[in-house]
Amino acid sequence: MESWNSMPCTLKFPCQNRSGWQICWGVMKTCLIRRKTMGENKKKIVIVGGGIAGLSAGIYGRLAGYEVDIYEKNPVAGGECMGWNRRGCHIDNCIHWLTGTKPGTGLRRVWETVGALEESTEFADCDIFYTSIAGGTQVTLWKDLEKTQAELLKISPEDEIEIKKFVQHVRYALKCEMPVEKPMDAMGIRDYIRMGASMADMPKVMKEYGSMDLKDLAGGFKHPALKALFTDYLPEDYVASSFLVSYATIVSGNGEIPKGGSLAMANRMVKRFRNLGGKLYCSTPVSRILIEKGKAVGIERADKKTVLADYVISAVDTMEMFGTLIGKKYMDGKWKSCYADSEKYPLFSAVQMAFDVEAGAYEGKGTIFFPCIPFEAGGKKVERISVKSYEYEPGFAPAGKMVLQVNVPQFDKEYFYWTGLEGKEYKRAKEEVVKAVEERLLAQFPGLKGHMEFLDCWTPVTYKRYCNAYHGAYMGFITKKGVKSFRVKGTVKGVKNLYIASQWIMAPGGLPVAVAAGKFALWRIARKDKRNI
Ligand SMILES: Cc1cc2nc3c(=O)[nH]c(=O)nc-3n(C[C@H](O)[C@H](O)[C@H](O)COP(=O)(O)OP(=O)(O)OC[C@H]3O[C@@H](n4cnc5c(N)ncnc54)[C@H](O)[C@@H]3O)c2cc1C
Structure with missing residues (x-):
């Protein structure tokens, strides 16, 4: 049985003083409310x-x-x-963006309460959501929305109407916040009014993009690079409004990457x-x-x-x-x-791999999607892959080097491909994918030749083994257009x-x-x- 004074304070504004004493209005007093709660009702x-x-x-x-x-x-x-270490490098396996980093938001308070974000936590200096390359054209979704609009218009003036509509609706989604005070089913009228204020423009986003998926969104653009841009980041079945909200999160500064990974x-x-x-x-x-x-x-x-x-x-x-x-x-x-x-409710996972590279040998920044000579991963034909550089985390690699990570999307079918392989076959299948990816990375970024070393490769089966993740999925059910978003x-x-x-x-x-x-x-x-x- 723990002593009461090692317990946290249960006052609405806790004193956080583990000794059991706090200074209130300049007077030392014991934390009596805490003692009562802990001692009698544990x-x-x-x-x-x-x-x-x-x-x-x-x-x-x-x-x-x-x-x-x-x-x-x-x-x-x-x-x-x-995250884990390999040959002097650190491989970070999750945060591409952390929703809820904007000071003053409810979610930020939650991250602070649970200690995930501390006063000393720094954020990576990233000005890019991601970049897509298609047909020799490179296009970026910048953190700066105006810069994105200017770049998209320059690349494809014939898509002006769709570009401006997209950008305007991202603006509408900028204030969108996830309610975190209490579960939604317990929210009362006041909570909904408060939530409504932060979501005032969301109905416009839902009306325009809530009943189309990313394939439809991409289909509205004429330029092949823009078509690729909108289907690269999330599975193309995703309802388009989710994508707009994700991008708005980055633009509004509510989706930073905490340093350290x-x-x-x-x-x-x-x-x-x-x-x-x-x-x-x-x-x-x-x-x-x-x-x-x-x-x-x-x-x-x-x-x-x-x-x-x-x-x-x-x-x-x-x-x-x-x-x-x-x-x-x-x-x-x-x-x-x-x-x-x-x-109706698809899931996704990935085959991923990490490399350490000489920092000067790689000219890319952030996450870049690029087309490649088709190859197979998990039995699925792959024509585009993405590579993310961790130049913003110098501590993840020895001096003069940095970590690059590649993501090859996989779905339910591929999960069964990987689980169907026995020990040696599984290892060989992984090696084949790594070899194919290495060749394509070198074709896209020739400067890496002789300056890149393989660190590790993991698959949907890894998520099953390590986390008991269903079908290796590391996110919940995908919300498709026309299907009610899952919530229990x-x-x-x-x-x-x-x-x-x-x-x-x-x-x-x-x-x-x-x-x-x-x-x-x-x-x-x-x-x-x-x-x-
Ligand atoms: C590559 C990748 C990139 C991602 N990027 C992002 C991102 O940028 N932003 C974002 O918001 N999310 C991202 N995610 C998703 C995010 O990581 C998950 O949504 C989140 O970590 C899930 O947390 P959880 O606690 O619900 O589940 P889990 O992390 O699965 O935790 C469940 C825990 O239970 C343990 N466990 C399982 N079975 C047992 C048992 N029988 N007994 C005891 N313990 C058990 C597991 O080992 C695990 O530690 C990413 C995930 C991955 C893999």
Whole structure:
């Protein structure tokens, strides 16, 4: 049993003083409210999964005064928000942009509360969303929207109407913010009015781009480079309005890249959780969530030890939860129909690889998509690939070098290709893709010849193995045009005291959904116990 004075303050404006003393209006006093709450009403939450959603839930759990244990199967927490080292280089595997970096926004406050963004956190100096090359023309979506408009108009004056319409609608989306105060189903009229103010122009975006996908958007442009530009970044089935919102996030300064990368950000959250007194058990897979008489009562670890709790939060991939931890009989119709219909609710993953290169040998910047001689990856014909340079992270490579990463998109079908390969075959298939990519990189950037070395390659199977990610998908269900965007409450029908904190509860997933899902799970528990978070 922890002593009360190692617990966080539960006041609305917490003193954060772990000694139990605070200075209020110049007078030293004990934190009596905290003592009362902790001493007499302590309940335990067990969280399965130490990704961003699990860590967020854990931190909010501690802030609300619960005893919290997180069980994570991997040796380090972070889940898909991950990075690792190879031959003196650091490979960053997640953050291309972090929605919610703009000071003053609700999501920024959440990132600060969970310690992901600290006062000292710096952001990468990137002025580019991404660049596409097609038919010998290079075109960039800049952070500066006016610069983008000027560049697109210069490249394709005949697309003036579509370009100006696109740019104007990105402007409409600039203030779009994800509501993070409480779950949407719990929002009242006042919350909607507040949300309406930040989203005043969003209906215009939805009207114009909410019922078309990226293929349709690209089809509206005449110039081949612009057509490629709009289908390069996200899968072409994505509803076009999502893409506009993503770009608007970058333009508005609400989607920066925290320096140090994904693992550093996850580690800051781990530090925050531990500083608040939470317990994180790594290398401790969970095999079952214990349910008795329709109520979650704890977990069984893979080593057969059981841990009892008042509440359980599942912060793992939701198919891992339904398929392994609680059983598919608890999966309701909404989940079932999405998982069963990959045509309507597609998922995506990738084959990725990293290289270290001599910094002076590569002239590109940011993420660049380019056409290549077709090759096969995971049985899929690939005609365009993207390469991202980490010149903004000198610490990721030894002096004079930098890391380049290549992304080759893969979908459900390719996942089955990769899982169908045995050890040696799998290795050989990866080597073939690496060789094909190396040749195409050199064809596109001849300066790299003799200055590039392979570091690592990973596939959709890696995400399955490392994170138990369903079909290797590292984002939630894609929202297609004409299909209702997937969103569920984060509770499980027929099981009390079990909550879901995962990017999967709201399309399209990603880090903002994960961190909010963790907060929302705690919001529901705290409301039940009449506590504040
Ligand atoms: C290449 C790549 C690029 C990305 N880029 C971006 C981006 O730019 N912006 C963005 O917003 N998002 C991005 N994402 C998505 C983002 O990483 C995820 O949305 C987010 O990390 C998901 O968090 P989560 O906590 O919901 O799930 P996860 O990260 O999957 O966490 C689940 C955790 O549960 C653990 N676990 C699973 N089963 C068990 C078990 N039985 N017992 C114990 N532990 C278990 C796993 O090991 C994992 O740590 C990217 C992802 C990838 C891979």
